[in-house]
Amino acid sequence: MIEINNLKKVYPGHKGPMIALQDVNLKIPKGKIFGIIGPSGAGKSTLIRTINMLERPTEGNIFIEGEDITQYNEKKLRVLRKQMGMIFQHFNLLTSRTVAENIAFPMEIAGVSKDNIKAKIKELLPLVGLEDKANTYVSNLSGGQKQRVGIARALANNPKILLCDEATSALDPQTTEAILRLLNDINKRFGLTIILITHEMHVIKEICDDVAFIDSSRIIESNSVTEVFTNPQSSIVKDFVHSVLNGDKQERLIEEGIIKVPKRGMLVRVSFVGQSAGEPLVSEVVRRYNVDANILFGNIDTIKETPFGTLIIELTGEKGNIEKAIEYIQSKNVGIEVLHSA
Amino acid sequence: MLDIYLQTTWETFYMVLVATGLATIVGIPLGVILIITEKEHIYPNAFINKMIGALVNIFRSIPFIILLVALLPFTKLLIGTRIGTEAAMVPLTVAAIPFLARVIETALKEIDKGIIEASRAMGASPWQIIRRVLLPEALPGILLGIIITFVSLIGYSAMAGAVGGGGLGDLAIREGYQRNHQDVTWIVVTILVVMVQVFQSFGDWTVRKIREKRGLI
Numbered sequence: 001m002i003e004i005n006n007l008k009k010v011y012p013g014h015k016g017p018m019i020a021l022q023d024v025n026l027k028i029p030k031g032k033i034f035g036i037i038g039p040s041g042a043g044k045s046t047l048i049r050t051i052n053m054l055e056r057p058t059e060g061n062i063f064i065e066g067e068d069i070t071q072y073n074e075k076k077l078r079v080l081r082k083q084m085g086m087i088f089q090h091f092n093l094l095t096s097r098t099v100a101e102n103i104a105f106p107m108e109i110a111g112v113s114k115d116n117i118k119a120k121i122k123e124l125l126p127l128v129g130l131e132d133k134a135n136t137y138v139s140n141l142s143g144g145q146k147q148r149v150g151i152a153r154a155l156a157n158n159p160k161i162l163l164c165d166e167a168t169s170a171l172d173p174q175t176t177e178a179i180l181r182l183l184n185d186i187n188k189r190f191g192l193t194i195i196l197i198t199h200e201m202h203v204i205k206e207i208c209d210d211v212a213f214i215d216s217s218r219i220i221e222s223n224s225v226t227e228v229f230t231n232p233q234s235s236i237v238k239d240f241v242h243s244v245l246n247g248d249k250q251e252r253l254i255e256e257g258i259i260k261v262p263k264r265g266m267l268v269r270v271s272f273v274g275q276s277a278g279e280p281l282v283s284e285v286v287r288r289y290n291v292d293a294n295i296l297f298g299n300i301d302t303i304k305e306t307p308f309g310t311l312i313i314e315l316t317g318e319k320g321n322i323e324k325a326i327e328y329i330q331s332k333n334v335g336i337e338v339l340h341s342a
Numbered sequence: 343m344l345d346i347y348l349q350t351t352w353e354t355f356y357m358v359l360v361a362t363g364l365a366t367i368v369g370i371p372l373g374v375i376l377i378i379t380e381k382e383h384i385y386p387n388a389f390i391n392k393m394i395g396a397l398v399n400i401f402r403s404i405p406f407i408i409l410l411v412a413l414l415p416f417t418k419l420l421i422g423t424r425i426g427t428e429a430a431m432v433p434l435t436v437a438a439i440p441f442l443a444r445v446i447e448t449a450l451k452e453i454d455k456g457i458i459e460a461s462r463a464m465g466a467s468p469w470q471i472i473r474r475v476l477l478p479e480a481l482p483g484i485l486l487g488i489i490i491t492f493v494s495l496i497g498y499s500a501m502a503g504a505v506g507g508g509g510l511g512d513l514a515i516r517e518g519y520q521r522n523h524q525d526v527t528w529i530v531v532t533i534l535v536v537m538v539q540v541f542q543s544f545g546d547w548t549v550r551k552i553r554e555k556r557g558l559i
Binding site for chain 1: 454456459461463464470474478479481555556557
């Protein structure tokens, strides 16, 4: 478990101090995939670098398994970093070394014996699907292959934590999928805690368990991914969520009058996650509260491996009944958002 | 007569080689110190950076012919004589060190900052980063720098001939200029041109091979 308390980072800039992070409080559970998302310049890059202290915070503490690493000196930090892996947007591999030699690099630094290095390389190459590339120099690889080398290198010293700095941002969509699958697989197989930063909501939706939204140096929302998708709080988070759920499309359909705004009643968006996606909620509401429900738009998707559905429903009937119906839907742990009310 | 050309060519080659070798031994650490003590590098230290930078600049701004004369007492102290091939190596080495330091610094500057960051993230110490990252990654650039130094010193060594340093320069001045044997001057010049071509081409070829092997070209 990683606990970040009141973290602040200020850079001394030419035009006065620049605040990169402030009031950052996060709890990152062990063995989960934790995503940090935000627009560029929000501070996410700085934040992930404080977790292995490549960036020293100005104020605040970071506890890893109860130990405050902000109190560590360089020597202790080097020991700590050997137990953490990190992968990068631009891979940062050594061009002077082959694939196998790149994977060997962190082990050489940690003083692992030659035989053990060899054995570990043999184990890691098939894991990342690069058995036939051991002796290839890394400049001859594709982006996806380079990131696989990066992942193998990051896993070489059996870390408990893996930091991913925009690991898929330089890759095409197909390669991104493959790398995300690999990360998910590694997380499950080794029980590794993965912390990733990204600006793509798609990455969060695909593999993350929990997510923190960062904007202008502050965390604005932090929750489980399913909760964020069904019940987003701030407008920025709503925008992010809608961006991957055809949300924009729904809004456009309403704007263009293809989905008609009802003259009476209410237009609501209902989001289902997991189990509840299977329950006959709509028909139940209709029966119980004597309202009419007209489904205008439906969409089904998955968050990680959990099914996730969205419906846009026009509810008509007596006002009191509609309100009761909405309350009932809320009580069922289903996200509901009123889009329009006549 | 052929003997004299062979002998002086060997002398030139020998003193330039030794001077380049000695300068490399001192110049690489200096170049490394210049780069790692920079702001936000692996061992930031503004004082050391400025001091070595200034020292390198001072020595680089002294014209070689002046350095040559100014170092005579030092050479005498070190070698025991002011003339001859060994004596000429001293000013050549001193002139080459700051030049090489800058060339190495430039080669090391080319390395992607991300690679250094990744090494730090793996828990590498500054020394490990120097030995396993900076020097191997910059190897082609460093080799090119050494070759450029070697080739420049061939020219400088001719000047050393002016103060009795031996080698081709010495021959050209004593035989070609002072005795007015123009043919000797032309032959010496031709040998120098060929030497420069051969070593520069060899250097370029080696560097290209390394870069090809690494898939960089």
